[in-house]
Amino acid sequence: MGKRLTISSLAFFISVVPIVSGSRAAKSAPMLLRDGFAVTGVDGRLVIHDGNEANPKFSFDRWSFELDSDLSDGRGLVKAGASLELLPSSALEKMIADANNRTGTSYRLGGRVTRYRAKNFIYPTYFLPLTKTKKPLSSTSQKSPQQETRPTINEPNDVLTIPKELIEKLPDRKKGTDYRKRQEGKAIKTKLAEGGRAGKPGLKQDFILVDRTALFRDMSEGAEGGWREVSFVLDALGRTEAKISLRLLPCQALEQAQHEQSAEPDALRFKIAGIVTTYKGKQYLLLQRATRVYSHGNFPG
Template structure:
């Protein structure tokens, strides 16, 4: 009896009787399970209002969409956080973007140096471009030494020191021309972006978002501005979250621009106003 049990144990160990079946080799082409993939660390956005000062990179359009992205050649830092190179930043619609798009053929990239304002919306960065120089022109006219200021934070100059940003670029970042809404269609067709200063009107989120200024006999009843993504819009959306599709009255200030025949407004300030029972609508 003992001999029989011994023989069974030897046969079982030899031929794998009762052993667990070996797992099949994994397919090297099989996708990695989501549970095993490492989740990237949350990206800290660049500071709202930070200025890109002649950053080199490429602008590309998403195929079959009217969305443009700037891909910097070098990392961008605002002194607090760093945006990795070759990580795209979406460009907001504006007159400068329309000029960039006019240089690009179908689905082709544009190499350039870009001056732009960084804006933040829902913890994500966007760029409002104000000026650009095609790289080909820079290579022909500029010396071969690299620009050490590219991608770096623009330090705030002392009151008695000149700004390191050229005067023509500063004027684009802060347009001084206050727009006449009655002549806006003519003005924006031939000139750069303009300032809308302390105008009262209605903001509608759904559908929208857009801003429609008060007419009051100024022949602007049919004029409206699509609101660009920025912290100002995010604040308004939070305030009107419970208001539904109804429009609300605000006094706003910002930069007006034009893109492909449509008017846009980059909010700088928006204050809720109330009629208090007077004759305003």
């Protein structure tokens, strides 16, 4: 009887301990946001990454966004005060340039959340600078009843008169308006604005890459932050064209492609689709889809 009690108690202990430890691990695990979650406008502060000085390999090129409020997708949650690393993009380059020209670093950020190796990132697409304004002080002085002016109500049959101040601001019809000159002035201003934009660096628009075949190159060797060493080289399929290499941004599609590549000794071909952006003269790809292409030995790796 005693042996049966001992065996049953041991079995109960073995079955309960994994459940308790699993629940503790689930509580301690971070509540990550899902990959592809759209951020429509969250307030926060642009901060430079603490590891830039410790790791000069990144060339002082890591930026984070400190949240002013909680960010949730309905399941995952990032608490206020937490920082999410910002991915390279044309919007981030503009954001950094704007922060260098103003005293504050508070912004309203829009973009897309990515998930890679149990960590969330934000791919910025637009931002709005935020500034604190002082509320005007309400005057406590009260007007005396004698100073209060009562509106004068005219009779319905009175002639409608226009105040002299408004008459002086009205354009003189006798002189007329030269609409052609006005349109020419607008056209000149538009050309100057376009010329000014063309001369500024980092203002290239993002574009979508669809159904291109590319070779997978992974030089990260599993290191932390190794996504910076992963790229896709667009395949010319025998044509004499310059090879274009796109650095890959961390996301679930990249993680899946790395998993497939890890099982093969040679570089794999994928048919890819994603968003191409430019950051400090280098092109990056936010991968949306990567489907393995089987060449059956027709195209050597």
